[in-house]
Amino acid sequence: MNGRSDIASESVGPTIVAGEILVEIMATELGHGFLEPLQLMGPYPSGAPAIFIDQVAKLGGGAAIVACVGRDDFGTINLERLKGDGVDISAVSVSERYPTGSAFVRYRPDGGRDFVYNIAESAAGQIGLTPEARQLADKAGHLHVMGSTLSVSGLKEIVAYSVKAVRSRGGSTSFDPNVRKELIDLDGGLFAALVDDADLLLPSGDELLAAAGVESEREAVAALIARGVGEIVLKRGAAGSTRFGADGSRIDCRGFLVQEVDPTGAGDCFGATYLTCRRKGMAPDRALLYANAAGALNVTRRGPMEGLAGFDALDRFIAGADRAK
Amino acid sequence: MNGRSDIASESVGPTIVAGEILVEIMATELGHGFLEPLQLMGPYPSGAPAIFIDQVAKLGGGAAIVACVGRDDFGTINLERLKGDGVDISAVSVSERYPTGSAFVRYRPDGGRDFVYNIAESAAGQIGLTPEARQLADKAGHLHVMGSTLSVSGLKEIVAYSVKAVRSRGGSTSFDPNVRKELIDLDGGLFAALVDDADLLLPSGDELLAAAGVESEREAVAALIARGVGEIVLKRGAAGSTRFGADGSRIDCRGFLVQEVDPTGAGDCFGATYLTCRRKGMAPDRALLYANAAGALNVTRRGPMEGLAGFDALDRFIAGADRAK
Numbered sequence: 001m002n003g004r005s006d007i008a009s010e011s012v013g014p015t016i017v018a019g020e021i022l023v024e025i026m027a028t029e030l031g032h033g034f035l036e037p038l039q040l041m042g043p044y045p046s047g048a049p050a051i052f053i054d055q056v057a058k059l060g061g062g063a064a065i066v067a068c069v070g071r072d073d074f075g076t077i078n079l080e081r082l083k084g085d086g087v088d089i090s091a092v093s094v095s096e097r098y099p100t101g102s103a104f105v106r107y108r109p110d111g112g113r114d115f116v117y118n119i120a121e122s123a124a125g126q127i128g129l130t131p132e133a134r135q136l137a138d139k140a141g142h143l144h145v146m147g148s149t150l151s152v153s154g155l156k157e158i159v160a161y162s163v164k165a166v167r168s169r170g171g172s173t174s175f176d177p178n179v180r181k182e183l184i185d186l187d188g189g190l191f192a193a194l195v196d197d198a199d200l201l202l203p204s205g206d207e208l209l210a211a212a213g214v215e216s217e218r219e220a221v222a223a224l225i226a227r228g229v230g231e232i233v234l235k236r237g238a239a240g241s242t243r244f245g246a247d248g249s250r251i252d253c254r255g256f257l258v259q260e261v262d263p264t265g266a267g268d269c270f271g272a273t274y275l276t277c278r279r280k281g282m283a284p285d286r287a288l289l290y291a292n293a294a295g296a297l298n299v300t301r302r303g304p305m306e307g308l309a310g311f312d313a314l315d316r317f318i319a320g321a322d323r324a325k
Numbered sequence: 326m327n328g329r330s331d332i333a334s335e336s337v338g339p340t341i342v343a344g345e346i347l348v349e350i351m352a353t354e355l356g357h358g359f360l361e362p363l364q365l366m367g368p369y370p371s372g373a374p375a376i377f378i379d380q381v382a383k384l385g386g387g388a389a390i391v392a393c394v395g396r397d398d399f400g401t402i403n404l405e406r407l408k409g410d411g412v413d414i415s416a417v418s419v420s421e422r423y424p425t426g427s428a429f430v431r432y433r434p435d436g437g438r439d440f441v442y443n444i445a446e447s448a449a450g451q452i453g454l455t456p457e458a459r460q461l462a463d464k465a466g467h468l469h470v471m472g473s474t475l476s477v478s479g480l481k482e483i484v485a486y487s488v489k490a491v492r493s494r495g496g497s498t499s500f501d502p503n504v505r506k507e508l509i510d511l512d513g514g515l516f517a518a519l520v521d522d523a524d525l526l527l528p529s530g531d532e533l534l535a536a537a538g539v540e541s542e543r544e545a546v547a548a549l550i551a552r553g554v555g556e557i558v559l560k561r562g563a564a565g566s567t568r569f570g571a572d573g574s575r576i577d578c579r580g581f582l583v584q585e586v587d588p589t590g591a592g593d594c595f596g597a598t599y600l601t602c603r604r605k606g607m608a609p610d611r612a613l614l615y616a617n618a619a620g621a622l623n624v625t626r627r628g629p630m631e632g633l634a635g636f637d638a639l640d641r642f643i644a645g646a647d648r649a650k
Contacts, residue, residue: 025365034402040350040364073358099441
């Protein structure tokens with residue numbers, strides 16, 4: 001219909017992402033903000049693109065990241081984790097000037113979160129289309145883009161180059177519009193292009209509606225498919241997920257019942273698992289089951305990357321887990 | 326001899342500082358660096374100039390700070406503390422772009438410290454000679470400068486303007502060369518000028534030698550007095566302190582025996598107390614005793630500003646404390 005390829009198989013080349021590597025520091029007690037000395041835990045390796053690509057590698061998929069960290073322990077803890085899990089970090093530059101990005105997070109009693117971020121003026125804000133980034137893009141089979149990175153000025157040129165490079169090799173793209181509404185309005189052009197170009201769109205909740213610009217889920221899906229999106233996987237958190245195909249098909253997958261400790265990173269982990277399963281040639285329903293399991297397992301551990309798991313661990317989890325009704 | 330005034334009395338105007346306001350995040354267990362998730366405590370209000378000026382205010386001295394924080398909880402916790410303790414924060418600007426500066430600190434088993442800093446590329450690095458800073462300088466009676474702030478580019482113009490403004494009103498200056506040797510070599514001009522101009526120099530340990538550029542303590546003191554320094558108070562940590570006068574006099578003050586919890590900030594607290602006592606007209610020996618007490622009391626609390634204390638608390642502490650031999 002639209003001439004674009006489906007999600008490319010692993011043989012085309014590794015999955016790449018570009019964006020923020022952060023450390024996350026978490027308050028251990030519920031409350032509001034950081035206005036008095038609190039018990040904290042950290043640093044945890046973090047950053048949506050880093051979580052995503054680490055999970056791709058955990059599942060045995062080819063994985064690489066374009067990023068920037070500071071020359072400090074917070075950069076080291078991230079790079080050691082990524083490298084240890086099998087991510088190609090050849091396109092991660094190390095800034096002498098900027099510190100590694102950071103995010104302090106505290107859960108509120110109502111389930112919301114308070115943050116103190118340092119991203120734009122950290123090393124994470126300094127990414128650009130380096131020679132190493134070009135080299136990665138030139139051999140990549142799939143590009144994944146995170147909405148959280150759209151505000152970083154250097155992302156645009158990386159995405160422009162990488163989409164072209166990946167497409168020319170028969171590769172594919174995916175987009176997780178995990179982005180606040182205000183950011184979409186600020187940079188509508190890039191956002192719209194990423195949506196239109198996506199072989200796989202990974203929204204959660206209201207983001208689906210924001211991406212399509214319409215009111216109901218059914219209309220939003222129809223509008224996105226009409227714009228050329230290959231498939232849409234809607235993340236519903238604990239309630240599970242739904243996959244909408246370009247052919248009008250719909251698959252619902254129930255969530256797993258787990259004791260939630262820390263939801264941060266679950267959506268990124270889910271998306272990475274679905275994509276990687278599909279790139280390995282799995283059918284959508286099986287990919288969705290693994291993705292649900294990976295997201296559920298991830299929320300049982302404190303720290304956004306501490307609960308990432310490979311297929312063996314996911315199979316064990318699925319065999320022993322309870323499902324939502 | 327050198328035509329400069331002595332330490333100016335409080336009637337000339339408040340004490341002002343310029344420099345970094347930070348939050349400090351502390352590892353609760355000894356170890357090396359931040360290469361795995363750890364138990365942390367924070368944010369604690371911090372930054373050498375902030376600690377210093379808060380202690381001036383705690384002692385009832387006129388106190389104001391030229392600084393910059395981010396529009397985040399870490400800026401708020403600092404500003405609320407400073408304002409609550411009586412510091413004039415009219416010349417603290419709030420950056421929309423940069424986050425409040427931060428310092429992660431972990432004590433090593435050998436007593437050393439590992440840091441991860443974000444200062445230069447934080448709001449703390451954005452200070453400059455704003456209209457509000459000029460207004461402060463134009464009514465100030467004393468300017469204190471911290472060596473830790475010398476690497477911030479905006480400090481030079483603030484110091485140049487403030488030294489002139491303070492001098493023209495019969496005010497005085499002090500300098501704490503709490504600075505690494507490499508920084509001195511990088512910006513030798515400003516450092517040397519601050520030493521030469523100081524009515525009060527507040528070095529600790531090897532810094533005295535670095536400031537004078539000679540090898541032994543006695544020679545260093547003589548060289549500094551010859552350069553025009555009014556008085557020198559050497560901080561010896563738990564071992565106490567020594568005051569050297571321009572007239573060749575020497576006063577030694579033994580340290581207090583306390584259970585050290587967190588030494589960060591003790592030197593700044595010591596210096597602020599000595600200066601403020603002198604500005605109140607106290608003789609050097611009494612000022613030195615209060616300064617030793619303030620430094621000792623400060624190390625018994627976790628957090629660089631949590632152990633700051635006014636005269637009532639210092640008198641109670643001195644009455645009940647043991648002294649080093």
